[in-house]
Amino acid sequence: MKNYNIAIDGPAGAGKSTIAKKIAEQLKFIYVDTGAMYRAMGLFVISKEIAATDERSIAAACNEVTISLNYQEGVQQVLLNGDNVTGLIRSEEAGMMASAVAKINEVRKKMVQLQKKIASSSNVIMDGRDIGTVVLPKADLKIYLTAGSKERALRRFKELQEKGIDCNMNDIEQDIINRDNQDMQREISPLKKAEDAVLLDTSNLTVDEVVKEILSLFKAKI
Ligand code: C5P
DSSP states (O other), X not given: OOOOEEEEEOSXXXXXHHHHHHHHHHHTOEEEEHHHHHHHHHHHHHHTTOOTTOHHHXXXXXXXXXXXXXXXXXXXXXXXXXXXXXXXXXXHHHHHHHHHHTTOHHHHHHHHHHHHHHHHHSOEEEEESSIIIIXXXXXXXXXXXXXXXXXXXXXXXXXXXXXXXXXXXXXXXXXXXXXXXXXXXXXXXXXXXXXXXXXXXXXXXXXXXXXHHHHHHHHHHO
16 A cells, blocks of 8 residues: 655744644644654764764764654654653754754764655655655655744744743744754755745744645645
8 A cells, every 4th residue: 555755844943843743633644753863863962972073973873873763642752772852852952963963974874764664654744854855755745844034933932931941032043043054054965945845935824824735735646
């Protein structure tokens, strides 16, 4: 039986995971958050006190790391060497380190292999930076989701405030811009829109509007 694959790529804070989760729920697909895997690798590097610039040690650390995903009541859990690190990977520090480790070929090879394997055996909606271009080049539908950096920073700010985390709007916007630059300018699998991806700018759209649009694009494809 054919598995359906939807790929969503885009910069930090564009709403990929919120949207992808809702679509997964409606279509009964598995939602795969690939950023969580790079974040788990980032966490490992932080725990070993390896510098973000020490590419050789990060590449070597790949041999010490097993990352796997499982699902508890439909919610993705990330296991790092068997430990559930889902609750630990959301900090800005882990995000920045994820972006640093994501530049390294050995790290990407390991993650992409696992992502392809998951998609080959299930209907998935997968989000990340290289899903439409590298991981699932034959996805049934590819979306490139974006929004202005101010709007994305504001969303992240509200999200953190709701969680009671003290934060500063300008710092958040600067982090987002730095991370996007790093992701777009890296040599291997940079963040870019796949030629056949549909570009959706969510700056002035509600979550429900975006979900509806993607569902109708998907239905038109199958
Ligand atoms: O999506 P999220 O912000 O959690 O991703 C964290 C970092 O992981 C990104 O900034 C990016 O550097 C990296 N990443 C990647 N390829 C993916 C998913 C995430 O390089 N498919």
